[in-house]
Amino acid sequence: MTFDFGIAHRKHGSGEITVDDISYSVGDREGNVVELIDRCSFHGERGLFTALVGPSGCGKTTIMNMIAGYFAPDRGTISLDGVKIAGPGWERLMVFQETALFPWMTTLDNVIYGPMVRAEKPLRQIKQDASALLQKFGLGEFGDRYPRELSGGMQRRGELARALINDPLVLLMDEPFRGLDAMTRQLMQKYLVDLFEETRTTTIFVTSEIDEAIFLADRLVILSGSPAKVVSVIEVTLPRPRNFEMLSSPVYAGIKERALEILYAEAVAAFAGHGVTSDLKESFERRRVV
Amino acid sequence: MAFEIANIDGSADNAAEPSRPRKFLLRHASFMVGSLTILLLGLAWEFARPLGLPGLSRLPAPTAIVAASAELLHSPMFWEACYKSTLRIISGFCLAQIVGIPLGFIMATNRTIFNSAFPVAESLRPIPPVAWIPISIIFWPTREASTIFIVFLGAFWIVLLNTIGGVSTIDQTYRRAALSLGSSRGHLLRYIIFPATLPTIVTGMVISMGICWEMVVAAEMIAGDTGLGYLLWQSFEISATAQVLVCMFTIGLAGFLSSAAIRKLGRLLTPWSPNE
Numbered sequence: 001m002t003f004d005f006g007i008a009h010r011k012h013g014s015g016e017i018t019v020d021d022i023s024y025s026v027g028d029r030e031g032n033v034v035e036l037i038d039r040c041s042f043h044g045e046r047g048l049f050t051a052l053v054g055p056s057g058c059g060k061t062t063i064m065n066m067i068a069g070y071f072a073p074d075r076g077t078i079s080l081d082g083v084k085i086a087g088p089g090w091e092r093l094m095v096f097q098e099t100a101l102f103p104w105m106t107t108l109d110n111v112i113y114g115p116m117v118r119a120e121k122p123l124r125q126i127k128q129d130a131s132a133l134l135q136k137f138g139l140g141e142f143g144d145r146y147p148r149e150l151s152g153g154m155q156r157r158g159e160l161a162r163a164l165i166n167d168p169l170v171l172l173m174d175e176p177f178r179g180l181d182a183m184t185r186q187l188m189q190k191y192l193v194d195l196f197e198e199t200r201t202t203t204i205f206v207t208s209e210i211d212e213a214i215f216l217a218d219r220l221v222i223l224s225g226s227p228a229k230v231v232s233v234i235e236v237t238l239p240r241p242r243n244f245e246m247l248s249s250p251v252y253a254g255i256k257e258r259a260l261e262i263l264y265a266e267a268v269a270a271f272a273g274h275g276v277t278s279d280l281k282e283s284f285e286r287r288r289v290v
Numbered sequence: 291m292a293f294e295i296a297n298i299d300g301s302a303d304n305a306a307e308p309s310r311p312r313k314f315l316l317r318h319a320s321f322m323v324g325s326l327t328i329l330l331l332g333l334a335w336e337f338a339r340p341l342g343l344p345g346l347s348r349l350p351a352p353t354a355i356v357a358a359s360a361e362l363l364h365s366p367m368f369w370e371a372c373y374k375s376t377l378r379i380i381s382g383f384c385l386a387q388i389v390g391i392p393l394g395f396i397m398a399t400n401r402t403i404f405n406s407a408f409p410v411a412e413s414l415r416p417i418p419p420v421a422w423i424p425i426s427i428i429f430w431p432t433r434e435a436s437t438i439f440i441v442f443l444g445a446f447w448i449v450l451l452n453t454i455g456g457v458s459t460i461d462q463t464y465r466r467a468a469l470s471l472g473s474s475r476g477h478l479l480r481y482i483i484f485p486a487t488l489p490t491i492v493t494g495m496v497i498s499m500g501i502c503w504e505m506v507v508a509a510e511m512i513a514g515d516t517g518l519g520y521l522l523w524q525s526f527e528i529s530a531t532a533q534v535l536v537c538m539f540t541i542g543l544a545g546f547l548s549s550a551a552i553r554k555l556g557r558l559l560t561p562w563s564p565n566e
Contacts, residue, residue: 070466088469100463104485104562113481114471146562166471 014202015080015091015169017044017067022076024062025227036062037073038227044170047200051213053259054223055267060206061097063228064174067204068094080170090114093163094172098179099155101147107158108134108143114166130165137161153184160195171203177212186244189215193242210259214252215242220259224266232262350532358532359539368521372540375506375517378434379548382441383502386449389442391491394453399483404454411450419443419501420508427513437509437517444505445498449491456490457483489563492556499552503545518544 024037036059044050044067052060066073069088078085080092101110111130115121121129134143137157139150147155156176163171173192177185193216196203207213213220220234236255238246246252315322332352339347350358362368397404419440426436460483468482510519522537557563 065466068466068470070469088466090470090472093470094467096463096467098463100461100467102464102467102482102485104488104560105481113468117468117474117477117481118472148562148564162471 014047014200016046016202017092017170017204018077018079018082019044019063019067020077020079022063022066022073022078023227024059024066024073035227038229039076040223040228040230041076042221042230042233044202044204045219046202048218049196049203049205049216050219050221051217052204052206052221052223053210053213053263054208054228055225055263056208058223058225059228060208060223061174064094064172064204064206067170068092068172090118090166091169092172093166093168093170094174095156095159095163095176097175099147099152099159101155101158101162103147106144106146107139107150110147110158111143111162111165113162130161133161133165134158151184152180153188156180156188157191160192164195164199164201169202171201173203173205175206175208177207185212190244192216197241210256210263211247214238214255214259215244215247220255222259222262222266224269231266232259234259348531350535354532355535355539358530359536362533362536371516371518371521372544375510375519375541376544378438378441378506378510378517379499379502381438382506383445383499385438385442386445386498386502387495390446390449391453394450395457395479395483395487397450398454398457399479411447415447415451419505420512423509423512433513433515437506437514440509441502441505444501448498448501449494452490452494452497453487456487456494459490460486489556489560492552492560495552495556496549499549500545503541503548507541 019040019042021039021041022037023035023039025033025035028034040063042050042052052063054060065071067078067085069085069092072086085092101107102113105113108127108130111134112123112126115126115129116123131140131143134140137160139154139158139161142150142154142158147158150158159176177188180188189212196216205213205216214236217236220232220236221230222232222234223229224231234255238249238251238255335346336352339349339351393407397407422443423436423440426439427433430436430439464482464486465478468478473482506517507519507522510517511523514520518537518541522534522541525531525533525537
């Protein structure tokens with residue numbers, strides 16, 4: 001099964017994100033400084049799908065928010081095609097963890113929102129484009145429904161449409177499939193892979209699921225827990241177009257084994273401070289028997 | 291609710307094709323039960339009076355109240371009172387929305403204005419609107435204006451605080467998504483902040499409508515020369531107790547109907563919110 005989108009694609013990919021040596025810390029309630037990100041560097045290469053993988057709560061979302069431009073790192077820079085990011089902009093669009101479709105707008109109004117406020121085209125044409133896009137996303141009949149009336153999978157597709165109608169240079173996805181049931185999640189993963197392979201929009205995708213990351217991405221950036229540090233970068237050498245059969249290939253198993261090894265080592269190190277190392281090691285060892 | 295009742299009385303077997311009167315009964319089951327309860331309470335009241343319960347025997351019987359209401363419903367004075375009170379409610383309520391909602395938005399989106407205006411609001415708010423009546427009579431040129439002012443005050447604080455609260459609890463994500471998509475400050479206010487706050491504003495409207503009826507009756511009792519509150523107090527002064535009770539029930543009914551109307555309006559304004 002392959003989804004067909006018919007959206008214009010860029011042969012050479014779109015934007016390139018460079019995260020260069022960024023750190024970020026916040027003050028907690030007692031006035032202590034808590035370091036969330038510690039000197040992170042990685043590349044979101046042009047036309048590639050980069051997955052940030054790490055334990056939940058390790059600061060992945062914070063990195064994404066800084067790439068989106070909602071706040072700036074304390075030190076280091078993030079740039080898009082060599083230009084330093086200074087604030088939010090529609091060339092870097094985020095698909096949020098839980099749906100961020102505006103609940104008070106119909107699906108169609110949500111999708112036209114970006115082009116409408118920027119007034120680049122006459123509204124009638126924007127509406128036509130949006131309807132065509134919704135059709136391609138299997139939401140043709142749901143344009144006049146409110147997000148509340150859509151299923152979880154439809155909401156995520158609606159949100160993808162709302163981002164892609166703006167033709168962003170970079171798509172930022174922060175655990176977009178969290179909270180979906182297993183079937184819908186798999187379907188959405190395949191959907192996203194097909195969409196990416198067709199449009200080749202540079203994508204940075206945050207997840208804590210290693211299988212999801214390998215299936216979708218060209219490159220895994222593995223982060224350690226608080227404060228977030230890049231521990232390893234793994235190239236995913238699986239060919240494109242991707243399909244679920246690849247999940248049982250030896251290449252896949254090898255990549256997963258390497259990634260898990262690094263993640264386990266990090267988790268054990270993180271727990272070492274709490275004096276539960278031996279227990280944890282044991283349970284990890286048990287889980288590793290695949 | 292209606293379904294549960296249908297199952298209990300064993301009508302589930304022909305639930306697939308209920309007859310028309312049956313359907314009507316099912317749909318209005320809760321209304322029927324409610325009316326029946328009120329009727330039973332009335333009957334209990336009627337027949338408990340001769341038992342000589344303290345207090346109760348001094349009140350008129352429900353039959354006497356029905357007779358008094360029939361009489362009152364034919365007098366133009368009663369309708370004049372209803373009309374006056376309703377007019378005051380509408381004026382005070384609408385003024386509170388017109389002043390409170392924009393002020394709430396301005397206070398919630400501008401830190402300087404918030405910091406200077408909020409302490410003033412917080413120190414005036416705990417004063418019950420009824421306590422304002424004397425000052426209001428002195429300040430405003432007519433009794434009419436002072437009554438409307440009291441009604442206004444009753445609704446105003448709720449409207450103001452609900453609007454401020456609504457704006458400040460908007461999910462950060464919506465604002466961020468809108469900013470990324472290229473919104474200006476004006477776009478944010480019009481397409482994000484205003485609609486996101488609307489459900490809270492509607493809640494404020496419903497609550498404040500109830501307070502408005504409390505305030506109009508209190509103000510008319512103390513300072514009025516017309517209106518339902520005034521009529522109620524006059525009836526008491528001439529010992530027409532049945533008439534007092536009719537006024538009470540009228541006020542209750544009017545309050546109920548106006549709250550229902552506001553709720554209906556709220557549903558029209560926020561078609562995206564789930565019906566509770």
